[in-house]
Amino acid sequence: MKKRKNKVGISQCMIVKNEEENIERALSWGKGIVSEQIVVDTGSTDRTVELALNAGAQVYHFQWIDDFAAAKNFAISKAGCPWIAMLDADEYFVREDAEKLLEYVQDLEYSKYGRILTGLANLDDDGAIIAAGSHVRVFRNRPGLRYKRRIHEYLDCREERDCELVDASEELYIYHTGYSGKERGKKIGRNLNLILAELKEHPEDDDLMAYLADEYYSSGRFEEAAVVYRRVAANLKPVEGDYSARDSTTFIKFLSMLSENMADCGEELVKVYGQAINHLPREADFDYIMGRYYAGKGDCRKGEYHLARALKLLDKYGNTFKAILLSAHLPETYELLAACCYNNGNLSGCVSYAAVLLRQNPYLMSTLYIMLSAFHKSGQAPEQKNPEGAAEVAMFLGTLYDFNSMKDRLFVLKAAMKADYGNLVKIIRGMFSEPELACVDMAVNK
Numbered sequence: 001m002k003k004r005k006n007k008v009g010i011s012q013c014m015i016v017k018n019e020e021e022n023i024e025r026a027l028s029w030g031k032g033i034v035s036e037q038i039v040v041d042t043g044s045t046d047r048t049v050e051l052a053l054n055a056g057a058q059v060y061h062f063q064w065i066d067d068f069a070a071a072k073n074f075a076i077s078k079a080g081c082p083w084i085a086m087l088d089a090d091e092y093f094v095r096e097d098a099e100k101l102l103e104y105v106q107d108l109e110y111s112k113y114g115r116i117l118t119g120l121a122n123l124d125d126d127g128a129i130i131a132a133g134s135h136v137r138v139f140r141n142r143p144g145l146r147y148k149r150r151i152h153e154y155l156d157c158r159e160e161r162d163c164e165l166v167d168a169s170e171e172l173y174i175y176h177t178g179y180s181g182k183e184r185g186k187k188i189g190r191n192l193n194l195i196l197a198e199l200k201e202h203p204e205d206d207d208l209m210a211y212l213a214d215e216y217y218s219s220g221r222f223e224e225a226a227v228v229y230r231r232v233a234a235n236l237k238p239v240e241g242d243y244s245a246r247d248s249t250t251f252i253k254f255l256s257m258l259s260e261n262m263a264d265c266g267e268e269l270v271k272v273y274g275q276a277i278n279h280l281p282r283e284a285d286f287d288y289i290m291g292r293y294y295a296g297k298g299d300c301r302k303g304e305y306h307l308a309r310a311l312k313l314l315d316k317y318g319n320t321f322k323a324i325l326l327s328a329h330l331p332e333t334y335e336l337l338a339a340c341c342y343n344n345g346n347l348s349g350c351v352s353y354a355a356v357l358l359r360q361n362p363y364l365m366s367t368l369y370i371m372l373s374a375f376h377k378s379g380q381a382p383e384q385k386n387p388e389g390a391a392e393v394a395m396f397l398g399t400l401y402d403f404n405s406m407k408d409r410l411f412v413l414k415a416a417m418k419a420d421y422g423n424l425v426k427i428i429r430g431m432f433s434e435p436e437l438a439c440v441d442m443a444v445n446k
Contacts, residue, residue, distance in 0.1 A: 008106045009035030011079035011141065012087070015071040017064070019089035020046040022177070026089040027055045033098045034085065040075040066194055069147035076146065082109075085138045090178040097172045101138065104168060114162040115139040115155070117320070119173040121328070133245075133324040134169040151194035152211050169320050191215055206235050210250045217253055222261050229254040233275055243280060245321045251276035252285050252325065259293040269293065284313035284323040288333065295336055304340040304349070307333060331357055335367050342374050350374040358400050362408070365415060372419040390423035403431055410440060 012034040014026060027037055037057040041049050042064040052059050062074050076084060083105045087093075093101060104116060116138040122131040136155055139145050144158035157163040192215045199208050210232045216225035232250055239247065254272055258265040269290075276286045287310035295303030310326055311333065319327045326333060334357040341349035354371035358364060375393045401408040409431050416424040432440055 008083065008109045009081035010083045010085050010102065010105055010138075011036050011038055011081040012085045013038045013040070013072070013075040013079055014087055014089055015040045015042055015062070015068070015075055016044065016048055016052070016089045017042045018044050018046045019048045020044075020051055022089040023048050023051045024055060025092055026087065027052065027057055029093045029095065029098045030085070033102050035081050036079070038075055038078050040071055040078070042071055066197065067150035068194075069149055069153040072147045072153060076141065079141050082141055083138060084141050087137055087174060088176075088178065091137070091174050091176045093172070093174060101172055104166075104172070105138070108166065111166070112161065113164045113166040114142065114145065114157065115165045116172070117165055117167045117169050119169040120176060121173055122176050122178070129328045131324045132319070132327040133322075134167075134320050135174070136165070137174055149208075150198050151191060152207070167320060192219070206232055206237075207246050210246060213250070214253055217257050222257055225257060226254075226262070229257075233272065236279055239280065243282065243321055248280055248283050248285070248322065251280070251283075252289065255286060255289045259289055282313060282317040282322060284310040284317070284319075285325045286310075287313065288323075288326040288329075291333075291340075292336070295340055300340040300343040304337060304344055304346065307337040307340065308349075311337070331361065331364075335364070335370075338367065338370050338374075342370055342377075347374040347378040351378075355400065362400050363411060365411070365418075368412070368415040369418050372415055372421050372424065376419055376421045376424075390421070390427055393424055394427045406432075406436065410443070413440065 010030075010033065012027075012030040016023060016039055019026070023039075027039075030037055037055070039049075039052040039057045039059045040062050041052075041059060042062050049059055058078070060074070060078055062071050064071070072086060075086070085101070101116075108116075115136045117134050117136055118138065120133050120135040120137075121129045124130045139155060140162070142159075142162055144162040146156060146158075147153045148156045192212075195208060195212050195215060199205065199212065202208060209228055213225045213228035213232060216222070216228060229250060233254065236247055236250075251272065255269065255276065258269045258272065273286055273290055276283070280286075287306040291303050291306030291308075291310060294300075294306060310323075314323045314326055317323075334353050338350045338353040338357070341347070341353060351371050351374050354367050354374070357367050358371070362368075372393075397403075397412055401412055403409055403412075409428060413425065413428045416428055429437065429440075
C-alpha cells in the first residue's frame with residue numbers, strides 16, 4: 001500500500017478473527033487517509049487474512065491468549081505513525097469524517113492533546129442507530145498509552161500529557177455494527193467466559209462485576225443480572241468529576257431490564273431511578289427510560305414529566321459520554337412527549353413538541369395529526385364558534401410547510417381531514433385550483 005507523504009500520519013490498527021464479512025469495509029475507509037493499515041489476526045479460519053492482504057494491509061499473526069488488551073498492544077507495537085486509529089473490524093468512519101480525522105491530527109501535531117474523543121453510533125441489522133455516545137479510538141503513538149484488561153479493555157494513560165483529551169464527538173463519528181443481532185450473538189458466550197476468568201484474578205473489581213451483569217442481561221438471564229446489578233449499585237463510589245460512563249451504563253441497563261423484562265418491578269424501578277439520579281444527576285437517559293415506561297403503562301402524566309426532564313437535561317449538559325439512548329431516539333421521544341401532553345390536556349405543550357419535530361422532518365403524518373388535534377381541541381378554533389382560529393393555525397403551518405408546493409398542501413390537507421378539523425380543511429382546500437381539487441378528491445378518496 002502506498003503511504004501518504006503527510007507531515008503527520010495515522011496508523012490504522014485492528015485485531016481480527018473470522019471477519020471476512022467486515023474486513024474490506026473496515027479497511028476501505030482508511031484508503032488514501034491513513035499512512036499504513038495494520039491487521040493483527042488472532043486465528044482466523046476464513047478468508048480474513050487473504051482479503052486483508054489483497055487490500056494492501058500489513059498482516060501480523062498473534063496467538064490468542066484470551067486477552068484483548070494484549071492483542072491490541074501488539075498491534076500498537078507494529079505501528080510506525082505518530083497517531084493510531086484503533087477501530088474494530090465492525091467499525092468504520094464515513095469518508096467525509098475520515099478526511100476530517102486526517103485534518104484533526106495534523107492540526108494537533110504540536111498541541112497538548114494525546115487522545116481524540118469521537119462520536120460512536122451503534123447500528124442494528126437494518127442500519128438504524130439504536131444508541132449513540134462517544135469513545136476514544138484515536139490517540140498518539142506513545143509508550144504511555146496502552147490497553148489494560150483482557151475483556152472490556154480500556155486505554156490507560158500513564159503520563160499526564162497522554163491523558164489530555166480533545167472532544168471531536170460532534171464532528172467525527174464512528175459507526176459500529178457489532179450490536180446487530182448476528183454480531184451480538186457471536187460475542188455473548190465468549191465475553192462471559194473472559195469476564196469470569198478476569199474476575200477470578202480481580203474479584204473486587206466492581207467494573208468487571210457490572211460487565212458480568214451486562215452479559216447476563218444480554219443473554220436473557222434477568223434474575224442473575226438483577227442480583228449482580230444490585231450489588232454493583234450498592235457498592236458505587238462517589239464519581240470523580242461529574243460523570244462515569246460505566247456507572248451510567250449500569251443504571252441504564254438495570255432500569256431498562258426492570259422496565260422491559262421483569263414483571264411487578266414498579267417499586268424497585270423507582271428505587272433504582274432514585275439511586276441513579278442521585279449518583280449521576282446529569283444523565284438524561286434515566287428519565288428517558290422512565291418516561292417510556294410510564295407512557296407504555298398509560299400513565300401519561302408521569303410519562304410527560306420524565307420525558308420533558310430528559311430533554312431538559314440533554315439540552316443543558318449535552319451528550320458527550322451521556323444521553324446515549326435519548327440521542328438515538330430523539331424523534332420518537334418528541335412524538336411520544338407530544339402524545340403524553342395531548343392526553344394530559346397540555347395542548348400548548350403538545351403543539352410545541354410536535355413543532356420541534358416537524359421543523360426537522362415536516363412529513364411525519366402522525367406528528368402533524370396530533371398537533372392539529374391539539375389545535376382543534378384547544379378551543380382556539382372550535383368549528384362553529386371561531387372559524388377565524390383555523391386561519392391562524394393555517395398561518396402557523398405556513399412556517400412549517402411551503403403552501404406553494406402541491407405536495408405540502410396535500411399533506412396538510414390529509415392531516416386536517418384525519419384530525420376532523422373541518423374549518424382548517426376548508427382553508428387548505430381553498431388553496432387549490434378547481435382542476436387541482438378534482439385530482440385531490442380523486443387521490444383522497446382512493
